[in-house]
Amino acid sequence: MYEQIPQELKALPNWICWDAVPDPKSHSGIRKIPINPRTGGKAMSNNPSTWTDYDTAVRISENYSGIGFMFKNSGYFGVDLDDMPQDLESYQKGEHRGVIYEFVNILQSYTELSQSGNGIHIICKGKLPKGGRKKKTEKGGFEMYDDVRFFIMTGNSCSEYESIAECSDSIKPLHEKYIGGGHEPVAKAVPAVRLDTADQIIKAAAGAKNGGKFVSLYSGSTAGYTSQSEADMAFCSMLAFWTGCDAEKMDMIFRSSGLMREKWDRAQSGSTYGALTIQKAIADCDKTYSPKFAGGFSLNFKSPSEPISVGAVEQEETKPRLYSFDDTGNAERFVDLFGEQVRYCYTDKRWLWYDGRKWCIDMTGTVKRLADKAVACMAAEAKVYAQLDADEGTDMAKAFEKHMKSCRSNKSKNAMLSEVMHHVPVLPAQMDRFKTVLNTPGGVIDLRSGGISPHDPMTYLTKMTAVEYSENADCPRWLAFLDDIFRGDKDLIRYVQKAVGYSLTGSTTEQCAFFLYGTGRNGKSTFIDIIRDIFGDYAANIQPETIMVRSNQSTAINSDIARLKGARLVTSVEPNEGVRINEGLLKQLTGDDTVTARKLYGDEFEFKPEFKLWMATNHKPVIRGTDTGIWRRIHMIPFTVQIPEEKIDRRLKYKLSAELTGIFRWAVEGCLLWQKEGLKMPRAVLEEVREYRREMDVISAFVEDKCTVGKGLSVKSSQLFAAYLNWAEQNNEYRMSSTKFGMELAKRFEKVKGRGCNYYSGITLDEQV
Structure with missing residues (x-):
């Protein structure tokens, strides 16, 4: 029954039995009790003497519901994905989609069906990242443990992976994505009574x-x-x-x-x-003492993923602050509790709250829940008023009870939050204003040195990378991938590393945009997807039309552009063939110009773009301009390799995703290299840009195709323009106006005024030679 469990796990003395007992309060209707196989008593996760070897556990399990494995001090961790019957069904059908497929293909470690039949367990070597251990979402239940827990083992293997893989790095992006380490604000102590001795x-x-x-x-x-x-x-x-x-x-x-x-x-x-x-x-222990708060109550956390609990605490050293029985008093109470962890932006008409690592736009009513908590905490104040009545002969308790009851209404809570707004204002310009720092799950990186510091709410960072930073992580598969897609061109690979590193910053000093050009099956989509996965919140995607010429387009007030504030990496893919870049907008977005924008239903605001545009395309967008101002901004990165259909690795992206931490380190190194060396285009990029510019130069193409250039030659301007229009129509080329045509010709040939007509000197039509 348990033959498929890896031998290395069987060799450990971490085995127990388990038994199912009815429990109406449980989601499954049963409670799973860990059993000491030697005594029949309860097994304890922190007491190895209550565990046994594998063979003994299997033999004794005949008297119970099955066997289990304790993770403490084992060097292994477990991932439990439950309540995912549809995901499990699609995975078992071989479909490459869904959460279960994502976990199995990234971790590539021993996987078995869970006891419920609605999910899986994955056993891995290594340690879990810091943060939460459990989260319930609409996609299902996510749990990860490497200590103080046991997993029921079924031995019912359900993947191609028979051995246990080292997954300390590959689990990090999955943990961050599905569980994370952030939490809602904790009330601030006003004042605090410490217990140090x-x-x-x-x-x-x-x-x-x-x-x-x-x-x-x-x-x-x-x-x-x-x-x-x-x-x-x-x-x-x-x-x-x-x-x-x-x-x-x-x-x-x-x-x-x-x-x-x-x-x-x-x-x-x-x-x-x-x-x-x-x-x-x-x-x-699921609750701990914390210093007292004004009003005589405390809010306690055991871990960021667990809910706040409220409990009475005796006030010993200070009298609690008392608040007026109106909206102003309620607002003051809320600010005392949560004022350092909430902000209101009048420009965007939005609340923000601090989760311990970044400021989050309140999309799920977090601030309203904090208002509920503030009202709930008033119960502790009732005791203070009762004591005042007894000590000083006042009659406050009854009035406070009436006020507290009225505060539970939706109208009262909305009024409280309305009064709070002007106490905690923030402007868009205050958010994400430091261009040389990068927020990560593990801290804030100083991109000038590569050092990392703790999170600080006063830096007002609203974005965070999806990957933790580690100076020791490597990425051999990624380096091999780059070597393949760039044909071993070391100069080009170094340039790309610096370009990605430059994109980590908020600097736009290079004033350029990156175009990844090549026909299909060349790795450019995989490249840009992996880079985007690292940037997390700092990445944004736009439709190609956003920066192309469109009818009735407004670039001053544009919600597409407004949402790019604070982004560092903006990606776009596959513009339609023949579309034309909005050159004025591209210059504005890649320069140091201030952009005026407005979010939907919001007020106008100004910001300076910090993002670097990366566009992957099979077709080169049309550029009409011939000036240096536009062409110096174009960095065309060639993807010339075409991978044969039979050699395409369909799981390459998942394999590379397992190295995201190492790729992140590679990108930070690229940032330091960029600051040291700059971003001079290598030969491959320079030649690709020159070729692109030649392709876009309609006048040169016309002259080369239909004209003869030489000293002593001339042609009437009207004849030359008529010949150009005919040529452009036959070759499906851009047909510019006579004024524009004349301006472009005048840059290259002398225009001479004659009797009744104008001539161009030094050029004539082939048909006139």
């Missing part, structure tokens, strides 16, 4: 509502517990709450208590009884 912790715990239990256990009493070990665990659970799961402080306080005995330091399961008890208490 053991004495402060003991004093606070003893004075709390359940302080009697704490004092009893601290003094050594085990009354009410079936054993001293149970009392030890109860006391450690209290200590986990009050110390914020600080194992060192927990151990220090326990040793000073009346519960301390020799057993605390007794060796057990490769550790000690005391250390294992503390670990268990920390693992089971």
Whole structure:
């Protein structure tokens, strides 16, 4: 039954059994209990003595529902994708789409069907990135663990991958995309009471509502517990709450208590009884003490992915701030709680909130939920007014209860937020204004040095790359891919690396746009897709028509352009054959000019473009201009290799995606190279631009095809223009006006005024020779 489980996993002593017990509250209707195969008792994720070897677990599992694997200290992690029956069905049919296909093809590690039959488990070597471990979305459930959890193992392999792969890097983009590490704002403490020392912790715990239990256990009493070990665990659970799961402080306080005995330091399961008890208490702790807030309440997080919980805390050192019973007071309360983590932009008419790494446009009602929390926290203030009535003879509690009830209405909460707006304003110009920094999931990169610093809300970054940065990551497949598509041209590859690195910045000093040109099956689409995957929020895609000449086009107020503010990489693909670039707009967007734009239903605002345009195309867009101003901006990167149909790797993009962290490092290195060397076009790019310019020069083509050039020759201007119009019609070329034609000819040949007509000197039509 379990033959397909990889042998390297079977060799580890991390195996348990599990049993299903009815649980009406559970989504599946059952609860999966981890079982110690040796004793039949409950297996614990932090106690290896409750685990066993694979063979024993399989043998004993006949009495239970099956076997499981504990991840702690194993060097492995598990990915659980559940509630995805449609995705699973399409994957089993061999269709190359859906979340399950994406995970399997990027990780390429042992995969089996989950016990529910509606998803899969993938087992991988390595460590998971920091951040959340669980997320439920409309696509299904996503869970990833490398500690304090076990996976039910079915042995029902469902992929071509029989071995376990090292996936520490390849899991990062998937983790960021589907789980991430951001979270909604946490209320700000006003003021805070810190518990830094053991004495402060003991004093606070003893004075709390359940302080009697704490004092009893601290003094050594085990009354009410079936054993001293149970009392030890109860006391450690209290200590986990009050110390914020600080194992060192927990151990220090326990040793000073009346519960301390020799057993605390007794060796057990490769550790000690005391250390294992503390670990268990920390693992089971879902709420910790945090400093008190004005109003006598606290908001606590165990992890960014878990919801905020609200609990009463006694106020010891300060009196809480009290607010007026109106919209202004409600707004002041909200600002005290969340003012540093929300902003309102009057220009865009939008709320923003800070998730710990970037400022997010509120598209899902986050700020409204914070308003709900602010109202919920008023309950703690009711006790303060009751105490005031008792101490000072006031009659405030009843009035506050009436006010609090009215605050629950939608009208009142909207009024509160309306009053908050002017307290937390922000302008578009304040957002993403630092051109030499790049926000990533792991911190902010200084692109001048390559160094990384912690996130800071006051930098007002609204964008973030999709990939973490690592100085040690490599990308051998990517380098081989570049070598293939650019025919081993080292100068061209170095130039492309610098161009991508330059695109990471907000600088437009090079004043250029990149055109990736070549017929199909040459790797340009894969190249641009991979680069875009790294940039994350810094990337945007536009339809080719946005920068092409269109009828009734307004470039001053354009929502297509407005959404490009703050972007660093703008991609576009496959313009139609024969379309013409809006040269004035391209100059404006690639220069240092200020652009006026307006988002849909928003007010006008000005910004300076920071993005670099990358267009992949099989057809060269038409450029009518002949001036240096337009042609110096065109960087044409040739993709001359054509991969035979039979040699196309359909999974190449997924293989390259596994190296995104390394490719990101390659791009940052390119940025540093660009700052050192500049972006001089290599020979391959320079020749491609020259050829492009010759193709677009209609006048030169006409002269070469229909005229003779030489000293002493001349032709009437009207005859020459008529011949040009006839030639252009026959060859499907652009037909310019007589004025434009005359201006272009005058740049190359002398125009002479004669009696009744004008002549061009130094040129004549072939038919007149």
